[in-house]
Amino acid sequence: MAKAGKIIIYRLGSLGDTVVALPCFHLIARVFKDYERILLTNVPVHAKAPAAHLVLGESGLIDGYMSYPAGTRNVLELAKLWWRIRNLKPSAIIYLTPPRGEAVLKRDERFFRSCAVKKIIGIPFGDLSQHRYDPNLGRYEAESARLARCLAPIGDAHPGDPASWNLLLTDKEKTRAVEALLPLGKTPFLVVGMASKLQATDWGIENWKLLMPKLAREFPDHAIAFIGAKEDHRNIEEVAALWPGKSLNVSGALTPRESAAVLQLGDLYMGLDSGPMHLASSVGIPIVGIFSARNLPGVWFPFGEHNLILHKQTECFGCGLEVCTVEKKKCLLSISAEEVVSAAKRALTKKQEATIQTTFSSIQFRPDGILEWLRSNSANS
Numbered sequence: 001m002a003k004a005g006k007i008i009i010y011r012l013g014s015l016g017d018t019v020v021a022l023p024c025f026h027l028i029a030r031v032f033k034d035y036e037r038i039l040l041t042n043v044p045v046h047a048k049a050p051a052a053h054l055v056l057g058e059s060g061l062i063d064g065y066m067s068y069p070a071g072t073r074n075v076l077e078l079a080k081l082w083w084r085i086r087n088l089k090p091s092a093i094i095y096l097t098p099p100r101g102e103a104v105l106k107r108d109e110r111f112f113r114s115c116a117v118k119k120i121i122g123i124p125f126g127d128l129s130q131h132r133y134d135p136n137l138g139r140y141e142a143e144s145a146r147l148a149r150c151l152a153p154i155g156d157a158h159p160g161d162p163a164s165w166n167l168l169l170t171d172k173e174k175t176r177a178v179e180a181l182l183p184l185g186k187t188p189f190l191v192v193g194m195a196s197k198l199q200a201t202d203w204g205i206e207n208w209k210l211l212m213p214k215l216a217r218e219f220p221d222h223a224i225a226f227i228g229a230k231e232d233h234r235n236i237e238e239v240a241a242l243w244p245g246k247s248l249n250v251s252g253a254l255t256p257r258e259s260a261a262v263l264q265l266g267d268l269y270m271g272l273d274s275g276p277m278h279l280a281s282s283v284g285i286p287i288v289g290i291f292s293a294r295n296l297p298g299v300w301f302p303f304g305e306h307n308l309i310l311h312k313q314t315e316c317f318g319c320g321l322e323v324c325t326v327e328k329k330k331c332l333l334s335i336s337a338e339e340v341v342s343a344a345k346r347a348l349t350k351k352q353e354a355t356i357q358t359t360f361s362s363i364q365f366r367p368d369g370i371l372e373w374l375r376s377n378s379a380n381s
Contacts, residue, residue, distance in 0.1 A: 004034040005091040008117075009062070010108075012042045012070055012097055014049035015256055015275025016300070018056065019282050020144045021096055023157040023164035025061040028094060031154050035091065036063045042070030049197060050256045050275070057257045059168035085115040092119035096147055099129040122150040131299050139298030165282045165303055169261050177261030180250050181225070187246055189223040190215070190344070191263055191285070193271030194239060195232040195251075200324045201273045201292050203332060205235050211337040212242035218341055225266065226251060227259045227276055268348050270340060277302050286347040288340060293317035293331035294324070306350045308343040310335045 009028060011021055028037060039062045041052045053065050068081050093112050100108075105123055112120055128150050131140040148157035158164045181189075196202040215224075223246035226236045230252025240247040254262065260279050263269060269280040270288045273295070280287050281302035289302055291311040296318050301309050314331040 003036045005036070006088050007032045007035045007037050007092055007094060008040050008066070008085065008088065008090045009037060009094045009096060010040045011052065014051065015055055016278040017098075018052045019165075019167075019275070019278035020142070020300075020303075021147055022061075022167070022282060023144055023159040023161075024096055024147050024151055025056070026164050026166070027148075027151055027155050027157040029061050038062070038064045038066055038088070038090075040066045040068075040085075043067050055167075055256050055279075057167075057173070057255070058170055061168070082111070082115055085112070085117070090117055092121055093117050094151070095120055095122040095124075096150070097124075098143070099124060099131075099146075102129075105129075121154060122147075124150050131296060134298075137298070139301070140296040141298065142301060142303070143299050144303060159303070162284060165284075167257060167260055167282050169257055169264075173255070173257045174261045174264075176254070176258045177265065180254060180258070180262060181248065181265065183248055184223045184225065184246050187223040188221065188267050189225050189246075189248075189265075190219060191225050191227060191266040191269045191271075191280070192239075193227050193269065193274065193276035193280070194236065195228045196272045196274045198322045200294050200321050200329060201332065202329075203272055203290050203335070205239065207333075207337060208239045209242055211340055212239060213244070214337050214341050215344065216244050218345055220245070222267065223247060225249075225262060227254070227262065228252070267351075268344055270344060273300055281307070286351045288343045288347050290332070290335055290340065292324075292329065294319050294321055306347060306354060308347045308350075310339055310343055 056062050133140050144159045148159045194208045224243050225248045228251035233251045236249045236251050240249050260283050263280045263285050264283040266285050269285045271277045273291045281304050286306040287302050289309045293314050312331045312334050316327055
């Protein structure tokens, strides 16, 4: 069946940036279901930053990809990009970038207009470039919600609906996750993402080493699985050696989507302000997030009802630093291993209570219905 036309979606970033835009990708797929949807994105500049196509995979949300070196001033590269966009003759550009300043937005608008694109949707001028502050919560609007506001003219992205975060994992990806977890047998497991690509958001290997025995005392019946990039493998091995039970290090062995399938089978995720944390949020596993104060509180907190975020709002919050030397990461390093253990216990309890409540809500309250449920759970225990 011939497509009605082409739509270009302009979204920069790698793992986390792609995941937080999932509600918008779902909205675009619904509204432009008869169009070929092409993602224009940047070439990752960091070894630990998976490209967008590895995150969206065969979800069907995107039909094709175009990439370029973000921030390039190379005239030849820009001319090639201009020519490619112009030849595609897109019906519209959907602009999904982080706030970048009005001068940059106007520059981008002029560039896309020069490519003969008549319709540009979502450029965040004015209030759309700001994360709204909620005094009741004491935090700022999530980036996913701000992006949804940008696309409000074409529909509601429903960023608060778990269905909007569905990565649409394939059976092959789920099977690969099950195969990777075989060394753990049927043991329930926790998942850890201990690495960060930024110095300012890195909790430090020594803190993870301190955490392992403390965590093991509270979760003696659990195994632990570590996810991350292949560059993290050696550090993870050092930390995993301190876990007394079963452990599994799959860093570098799985694609981002296969890692998401692993996360979907876990009981709890603990990690930093990084891409894997947002991957965890997309599959609904409860999260204990260990955050620095480099960003405004709330903007990059993960989606999910059962998450617990550890965040110390020091006087220097919102600094945006990638490397913190003057304050020596006091916001992040003031979070103790004991606090992480306590949060893990609370997060898992919240999940179990929610599961019980959902189960009881689904029971038809008549004697035979209750007895049937009791017999079923007795047989499974």
